Amino acid sequence: MLPDHIWNAFASHYDIRLGGEMTTPIPLQQVEQAVPIQLPGYYYDHPKLREGNGPRILYQGELTKDVIVLTHGFTDSPYYMQDVASRFFEAGCNVILPLLPAHGLKEPDEAIRSEELDNRWRNTIDASIAVARLLGKRVSIGGFSTGGVLSLNKILRHSEMIDGGLFLFSAALSLGRLADKVGDSEIAEWLVGFFLDHTAVIGEGPDPYKYPILPASVASEVVEIIQEGNTILKDVKTLPQAVFAAHSHHDKTAEIQGVIDFLSHHVSPEKQLFFPIKDEKVMHATLPLKTAVPIDLTLVAPNEKSPKRRKIKQEDWLKHVAANPHFEEMMNQAINFFQQKVQGG
Numbered sequence: 603m604l605p606d607h608i609w610n611a612f613a614s615h616y617d618i619r620l621g622g623e624m625t626t627p628i629p630l631q632q633v634e635q636a637v638p639i640q641l642p643g644y645y646y647d648h649p650k651l652r653e654g655n656g657p658r659i660l661y662q663g664e665l666t667k668d669v670i671v672l673t674h675g676f677t678d679s680p681y682y683m684q685d686v687a688s689r690f691f692e693a694g695c696n697v698i699l700p701l702l703p704a705h706g707l708k709e710p711d712e713a714i715r716s717e718e719l720d721n722r723w724r725n726t727i728d729a730s731i732a733v734a735r736l737l738g739k740r741v742s743i744g745g746f747s748t749g750g751v752l753s754l755n756k757i758l759r760h761s762e763m764i765d766g767g768l769f770l771f772s773a774a775l776s777l778g779r780l781a782d783k784v785g786d787s788e789i790a791e792w793l794v795g796f797f798l799d800h801t802a803v804i805g806e807g808p809d810p811y812k813y814p815i816l817p818a819s820v821a822s823e824v825v826e827i828i829q830e831g832n833t834i835l836k837d838v839k840t841l842p843q844a845v846f847a848a849h850s851h852h853d854k855t856a857e858i859q860g861v862i863d864f865l866s867h868h869v870s871p872e873k874q875l876f877f878p879i880k881d882e883k884v885m886h887a888t889l890p891l892k893t894a895v896p897i898d899l900t901l902v903a904p905n906e907k908s909p910k911r912r913k914i915k916q917e918d919w920l921k922h923v924a925a926n927p928h929f930e931e932m933m934n935q936a937i938n939f940f941q942q943k944v945q946g947g
Contacts, residue, residue, distance in 0.1 A: 604644050604661050608736045612659060612698070613646055615729040619703060620648045630658055636810065636896045639684060641691055646701075652805055655679040655706030659737070660687055660697040668766060668945065669696040669738030671730045675747030675772070675887070676824060677714075679706040681811040683746055685892035686771060689933045693940060696737040700730040702748070710813060711803040720823040723748075727756050731763055742944060744769030744846075746890045747856060748824050751775055754864075755827050757843060758834040767944040769936060770847040772889045774824055775831075776860025808897040808919055812887075828860075835868055844943035845869045848877040848889060848932050855886035875939045877932050888924050889932075895923035 604627065613625045630643035635654035643660040657680055670690050672683045680699035687697045703722040704713035716722065727743075734741045743753040743764050750773025757764050807814025847865060849858045858878065865874050879889070899916050906912040926932065 604659065608733065609644065609659075611736060612657075612733045615726065616646050616648065616657060616701070620650050622648060630660070633658075635681060637684075637893050639688070641688060643697075650708060651701075651706050652679075652708055652810065654681060655701070655811060657701040658699045659733075660691040660695075660699075661737075662691070662694070662696055665736075666694060666696045666738045668694065668740050668742065669698070669734045670742040670744065670766065670769070671698045671700065671727070671734050671753075672743075672769070673700055673727065673730075673745035673749030673752055674702065674705070675745070675749050676774070676821075677705065677816060678746075678809075678812040678887070681895075682887070682890055683749070683771075685929065686744075686746075686769075686890050686933065686936075689937055690940070693937050695742075696734075698730050698734055698737070700726050702726055702752075708805045710805050714803050714813075714820055719820065720826045723752055723823075723827070724755065724759075727752050728760075731756065731760075735763075740766045740944070742766030742769065742940070744771065745773070746771045747774045747886065748827075751824065751827050751831065755831050757841065758831055758838065761842065764843055767844040767846065767940060768841070769940070770845065770849075770861065772849055772853055772856055772886050773847065773861055774856040775828065775864050776857040777821060777825060777828065777855075778857055806901075808899065808901040809895055809923060810897075811895060814901075835864075838868060840870050841868055841873075844873045844939070846875045846877070846936050846939045848879065848936070850879045850881070850884040850886070850889055852880075852882045852884060853886045853889075873943060875935060875943075877935050879926075879928055879932070881928060883921075883924065884926050884928065885922055885924075887922050888926050890929075891923070891925050892929045892933075894920075894925045897923055 609627050627644035628647055630645045633645045645658045646656045672687050674680050674682045691697050745753045750770040803815050847861050849861045902919050903912045903915040
């Protein structure tokens with residue numbers, strides 16, 4: 603049983619954010635989700651959250667030598683990191699899967715347009731690391747996409763708090779040269795959001811664990827974090843943490859070059875392992891998935907009158923939620939790297 607003081611430290615962050623008091627834990631095995639998890643853990647639920655989208659802890663039943671915080675990406679939820687988290691749990695870690703502000707909500711539109719979203723994301727990472735310190739002696743951090751760049755950002759802000767490793771999966775260290783340069787300026791928001799930001803961001807869609815509409819101008823919040831990291835890295839020659847990174851050459855959301863540049867300039871060769879994937883079937887969101895996300899195809903382009911065009915759109919959706927055929931090899935390398943470079947095995 604997870605000690606009360608640890609659960610209360612974990613849950614209070616979400617109680618304050620969502621509005622609640624003394625939320626009780628739900629055993630993770632009882633949570634209704636597309637792929638049930640059989641590992642012991644605890645889940646935070648709230649009426650404002652979509653089913654199966656809440657934050658969670660995988661718990662070994664005791665404090666462990668190693669604990670890792672693994673954060674999901676922009677517009678999705680902890681479900682997208684669950685397969686990766688399971689492998690770290692099997693390697694002996696307690697694992698925290700936080701839920702970023704404005705994510706996993708039934709009605710996300712107002713929250714996801716907050717001008718302070720990047721700061722709120724940082725606060726959630728900070729709170730998660732504080733809980734991690736209660737769950738284990740040595741803390742590692744990592745994440746998918748935005749969760750990856752937030753993990754690096756935490757190290758750059760408070761390096762002494764991460765005495766384990768950094769694990770990056772499709773990390774958004776670069777969104778492209780133009781986006782990385784212009785950041786959150788007015789021209790950037792116009793460039794990335796002229797069309798999509800006039801459409802409300804809704805929670806319900808084909809994918810039960812990701813919003814169906816991408817609020818593109820909010821990418822400027824991600825860019826702020828990228829830029830902050832780049833500024834700090836100018837004064838950082840080499841990170842002390844070991845770094846594992848997996849990325850697809852066919853990632854059109856987060857450029858692989860950003861990860862390559864980071865590893866080559868700021869991580870010593872003996873402390874890094876890069877797992878590039880050249881398989882064109884592995885896109886941005888598919889990389890951390892052992893099992894495909896089951897989506898509701900009836901909700902894909904429901905108003906499209908042409909059956910042919912609708913089928914094309916459905917097939918495109920399926921490509922972006924497919925399982926990574928290289929998942930096992932990727933995670934075998936990630937765990938071996940963790941055992942060798944973090945645990946010293």
